[in-house]
Amino acid sequence: MFDKLLEVKNLVVEFATDTGTVRAVDKIDFSVFRGETIGIVGESGSGKSVTSLSVMGLVPQPPGQISSGTITYYDENNDPVELLSLSEKEMNRYRGNEMAMIFQEPMTSLNPVFTCGNQVLEAIQLHLKLDKKAAKEKVLDLFERVQLPEPERIYAAYPHEISGGQKQRVMIAMAMSCNPKLLIADEPTTALDVTVQKAILQLMADLKKEMDAAVIFISHDLAVIAEIADRVLVMYKGKIVEQGKVADIFSRPQHPYTKGLLACRPPLAYRVDRLPVIADFMQVKKDDHGVSVVTEIPASVSAKLGAVRSDPEVRKARLNSLYKQTPVLEVKNLNTWFSAKKNFFGKTTDWVKAVHDVSFSVYPGETLGLVGESGCGKTTLGRSIIGLNNPRSGKILYNGKDLLKMTASELQDMRRKIQIVFQDPYGSLNPRMTIGAAISEPVRVHNIISGKKAQKEYVIDLMETVSLKAEHFDRYPHEFSGGQRQRVGIARALALNPEFLICDESVSALDVSVQAQVLNLLLKLQKERSLTYIFISHDLSVVKFMSDRMMVMNAGKIEELDDADTIYAHPKADYTRRLIDAIPTGGDFTAGDNR
Amino acid sequence: MISYLLKRLAYGSVVLVLVTIIITSIIYLAPVDPARLTFGQRSDAATVDAKRAALGLDQPLYIQLGLYLKDITPVAILADTPAHRERYHYQKILPLGTHALVVKWPYLRESYQTGAPVSKILAAAIPRTMILALAAILLAAIVGIALGVVAALKQNSWFDHTAVTLSVAGISLPSYVSAMILALVFGYYFSDWTGLEVRGSIYDLDDFGDEAYFWKNLILPAIALGIRPIAIVTQLTRSAMLEVLSQDYIRTARAKGLSYYKVIFKHALRNALNPVLTALSGWFAALLAGAFFVENVFDFNGLGQVTVNALLSYDIPVVLGAVLFTSVLFVLINMLVDLLYAVLDPRVKQS
Numbered sequence: 013m014f015d016k017l018l019e020v021k022n023l024v025v026e027f028a029t030d031t032g033t034v035r036a037v038d039k040i041d042f043s044v045f046r047g048e049t050i051g052i053v054g055e056s057g058s059g060k061s062v063t064s065l066s067v068m069g070l071v072p073q074p075p076g077q078i079s080s081g082t083i084t085y086y087d088e089n090n091d092p093v094e095l096l097s098l099s100e101k102e103m104n105r106y107r108g109n110e111m112a113m114i115f116q117e118p119m120t121s122l123n124p125v126f127t128c129g130n131q132v133l134e135a136i137q138l139h140l141k142l143d144k145k146a147a148k149e150k151v152l153d154l155f156e157r158v159q160l161p162e163p164e165r166i167y168a169a170y171p172h173e174i175s176g177g178q179k180q181r182v183m184i185a186m187a188m189s190c191n192p193k194l195l196i197a198d199e200p201t202t203a204l205d206v207t208v209q210k211a212i213l214q215l216m217a218d219l220k221k222e223m224d225a226a227v228i229f230i231s232h233d234l235a236v237i238a239e240i241a242d243r244v245l246v247m248y249k250g251k252i253v254e255q256g257k258v259a260d261i262f263s264r265p266q267h268p269y270t271k272g273l274l275a276c277r278p279p280l281a282y283r284v285d286r287l288p289v290i291a292d293f294m295q296v297k298k299d300d301h302g303v304s305v306v307t308e309i310p311a312s313v314s315a316k317l318g319a320v321r322s323d324p325e326v327r328k329a330r331l332n333s334l335y336k337q338t339p340v341l342e343v344k345n346l347n348t349w350f351s352a353k354k355n356f357f358g359k360t361t362d363w364v365k366a367v368h369d370v371s372f373s374v375y376p377g378e379t380l381g382l383v384g385e386s387g388c389g390k391t392t393l394g395r396s397i398i399g400l401n402n403p404r405s406g407k408i409l410y411n412g413k414d415l416l417k418m419t420a421s422e423l424q425d426m427r428r429k430i431q432i433v434f435q436d437p438y439g440s441l442n443p444r445m446t447i448g449a450a451i452s453e454p455v456r457v458h459n460i461i462s463g464k465k466a467q468k469e470y471v472i473d474l475m476e477t478v479s480l481k482a483e484h485f486d487r488y489p490h491e492f493s494g495g496q497r498q499r500v501g502i503a504r505a506l507a508l509n510p511e512f513l514i515c516d517e518s519v520s521a522l523d524v525s526v527q528a529q530v531l532n533l534l535l536k537l538q539k540e541r542s543l544t545y546i547f548i549s550h551d552l553s554v555v556k557f558m559s560d561r562m563m564v565m566n567a568g569k570i571e572e573l574d575d576a577d578t579i580y581a582h583p584k585a586d587y588t589r590r591l592i593d594a595i596p597t598g599g600d601f602t603a604g605d606n607r
Numbered sequence: 608m609i610s611y612l613l614k615r616l617a618y619g620s621v622v623l624v625l626v627t628i629i630i631t632s633i634i635y636l637a638p639v640d641p642a643r644l645t646f647g648q649r650s651d652a653a654t655v656d657a658k659r660a661a662l663g664l665d666q667p668l669y670i671q672l673g674l675y676l677k678d679i680t681p682v683a684i685l686a687d688t689p690a691h692r693e694r695y696h697y698q699k700i701l702p703l704g705t706h707a708l709v710v711k712w713p714y715l716r717e718s719y720q721t722g723a724p725v726s727k728i729l730a731a732a733i734p735r736t737m738i739l740a741l742a743a744i745l746l747a748a749i750v751g752i753a754l755g756v757v758a759a760l761k762q763n764s765w766f767d768h769t770a771v772t773l774s775v776a777g778i779s780l781p782s783y784v785s786a787m788i789l790a791l792v793f794g795y796y797f798s799d800w801t802g803l804e805v806r807g808s809i810y811d812l813d814d815f816g817d818e819a820y821f822w823k824n825l826i827l828p829a830i831a832l833g834i835r836p837i838a839i840v841t842q843l844t845r846s847a848m849l850e851v852l853s854q855d856y857i858r859t860a861r862a863k864g865l866s867y868y869k870v871i872f873k874h875a876l877r878n879a880l881n882p883v884l885t886a887l888s889g890w891f892a893a894l895l896a897g898a899f900f901v902e903n904v905f906d907f908n909g910l911g912q913v914t915v916n917a918l919l920s921y922d923i924p925v926v927l928g929a930v931l932f933t934s935v936l937f938v939l940i941n942m943l944v945d946l947l948y949a950v951l952d953p954r955v956k957q958s
Binding site: 068070100101103104105106107108109112113115117120121122123124125126131134135138139170172183186356 | 610613614854855856858859860861862863864865866867874877878951952953954
């Protein structure tokens with residue numbers, strides 16, 4: 013029915029590392045047909061990005077090396093072209109022209125010193141051989157088609173002057189500029205807000221139809237792939253473990269890893285006590301030769317989800333007892349503003365009202381979810397509470413005492429009680445400090461345990477609490493995965509035995525499968541240590557899963573604040589409704605959540 | 608943009624006033640009497656006192672400082688007298704009775720030693736140093752950036768290792784040592800072959816007493832002065848290029864199908880040049896003021912040599928004039944670089 017466009021056979025890509033060669037892609041075979049969209053799903057390190065970079069001829073060499081296999085591209089006459097045997101110069105005729113790529117990080121994927129228009133223009137002039145005026149016309153037309161507001165302004169704007177979503181639209185315009193037959197999108201929406209993600213997915217689907225291009229769409233999130241793809245390849249540790257039509261993958265997943273991926277996203281239609289994780293479906297052990305062996309634990313997705321479904325009566329009782337207490341934290345008319353424009357003498361003439369007259373309270377033991385898009389002020393609010401931003405006015409009462417009026421020594425004491433877990437597990441750990449030292453630091457600073465040996469024991473105990481191993485104590489952050497680093501961040505926050513934890517986008521940088529593990533850990537810790545959480549995220553499904561009450565924030569103000577399930581079922585504000593509509597559900601396949 | 612420029616200018620002027628105050632204080636506080644130095648050992652007390660009064664050295668320090676500031680400021684309110692007119696050659700803007708608001712060139716006074724106006728002494732020395740520093744910095748920019756780019760592109764090759772090792776050696780080598788080695792080897796042992804000489808400035812009186820240019824005398828001093836900046840620029844360019852080449856936008860450029868050279872020279876180099884530019888401008892300013900050793904070895908007669916000679920003989924007006932001129936240059940060059948940043952990197956304009 014379709015003609016083949018791309019055929020990958022027996023592809024092996026290896027990377028040289030300090031500890032030997034690592035096989036990133038291990039003997040994979042797949043084909044892409046003209047005009048179809050295939051999704052590649054898998055966690056970070058599964059080889060999905062390397063696969064796409066191999067097709068484009070962009071695998072960094074060294075350290076990378078394509079050890080064997082063929083990648084065949086069929087040109088417009090259906091003549092096969094062996095991409096791997098082309099010279100760099102010949103390859104440049106295909107790159108950007110016949111095949112184009114969109115990358116994950118719109119923030120860093122555009123060159124900061126050239127205007128957006130210039131960067132798209134360059135590709136058009138190179139491949140279509142148009143003169144500058146005609147090429148500019150084409151760029152403006154493209155900008156219009158990717159629905160950028162004011163194409164003329166964006167044309168002359170530098171990348172830092174436009175938003176992340178707009179940058180990704182510029183990237184899409186660039187990729188579409190020469191009417192490619194194959195478009196590779198590597199996690200194009202992962203760094204974006206859900207609402208922006210929805211718009212970009214819609215745009216890509218429309219453009220694809222219009223241009224009759226084939227698309228390879230890569231994501232760690234099956235729900236996103238289901239929104240756009242016809243067929244799915246599931247990759248695990250460099251291998252394709254399962255492939256098939258989206259509907260089949262959702263209704264009859266075969267491989268335990270696929271089942272795990274399907275089950276680990278927080279369900280929307282009902283509430284669960286904890287999230288199923290990959291480990292519920294399979295166990296990975298190393299045999300005597302150091303080779304990983306996967307053992308399947310036979311179970312269906314629906315059975316696993318059914319087993320963790322929570323009892324509404326238990327929840328009702330919990331909420332009742334929670335809200336009978338006096339609040340532990342009361343925020344009253346809080347304002348945190350940043351100066352947006354200064355006059356000649358450094359006096360601020362215009363403000364960004366990041367937190368604008370916000371009031372709410374948090375009860376002991378509850379989880380208050382805080383959801384909103386990037387730039388809505390949720391992070392500033394969290395940072396203001398912990399004292400990392402200086403509010404302009406308002407009150408933050410903790411157990412009745414105003415944090416903003418405390419003396420330095422009172423604050424020092426308070427800082428032990430309120431801790432924060434940051435978003436970026438890569439940026440928030442000092443690369444030159446061992447994990448053990450990073451967790452011990454607050455213990456030493458606040459001197460809660462004296463004696464080196466006792467401190468170390470305490471820290472190892474903490475590490476075990478967050479499922480890290482004692483032998484990790486002397487290792488450095490680069491030896492850990494994103495999920496492990498986030499556990500370190502949590503252990504560090506717990507080191508001072510806090511009562512109150514602010515989780516600021518703590519799982520946003522993680523794969524969905526790892527996200528599930530970290531969320532479960534946070535829930536477990538809350539129960540064991542009777543912690544109070546403010547859980548901040550841009551992902552409403554995650555916030556709904558975690559929270560007792562949920563607070564929706566937009567442009568520095570609270571849109572609504574109520575029981576999480578109530579808000580999800582009956583959103584009052586338009587803004588909330590938009591956030592809910594934007595959650596990727598996998599289209600028809602999971603609409604009823606009958607997974 | 609204009610408010611940014613004005614702010615820079617305001618900061619620059621504050622720096623200049625502070626430099627003047629600090630330098631004058633240090634020099635005037637030193638336990639030496641310039642008046643006595645002028646006349647030597649045999650003069651009587653009355654003559655020395657008269658000279659001291661004439662130079663204003665009998666006044667308290669703050670008055671001397673005020674007088675000097677009045678002399679050097681380009682805009683001032685002065686008593687409109689013939690003596691002032693002759694000294695400052697000012698242009699009246701606004702007459703204010705006996706006084707007037709005037710614009711004038713900074714008046715740098717006269718040398719204690721020769722009596723010649725300081726501005727004339729500096730004007731003779733500055734072009735030589737200017738040309739020398741410019742030649743050295745151009746050399747550093749061209750050779751250093753080229754070496755750095757090639758080393759980065761061929762990371763871990765023999766070329767890379769050689770470039771890095773040599774640049775470490777170049778940074779560690781003091782300029783007077785390299786100057787002497789160069790002078791000895793190319794200006795003495797091989798002088799028949801190279802045609803270069805050990806000593807000499809770029810313009811001087813020739814055998815017939817006319818002014819003549821000797822451009823070849825620029826070669827050795829420029830190399831001697833340029834070695835350290837070359838080494839530093841090489842290392843900076845190399846590390847900046849390596850960093851930039853690993854950025855996502857380089858991958859984007861390659862994914863567009865751009866040729867290797869376009870990716871390197873258009874997309875990578877533009878981004879890598881920022882730190883290099885800072886280093887180059889800093890070095891240029893430093894070379895202008897600090898070429899003394901090299902100037903001395905080659906007898907180049909530039910600003911550095913004039914300054915140090917003046918210091919040795921306590922010729923305070925010459926020292927002050929030279930230091931002030933250098934400071935003004937520093938401030939101006941830094942302002943220029945800030946502007947260049949905004950051109951090279953559009954993100955700077957916002958902050």
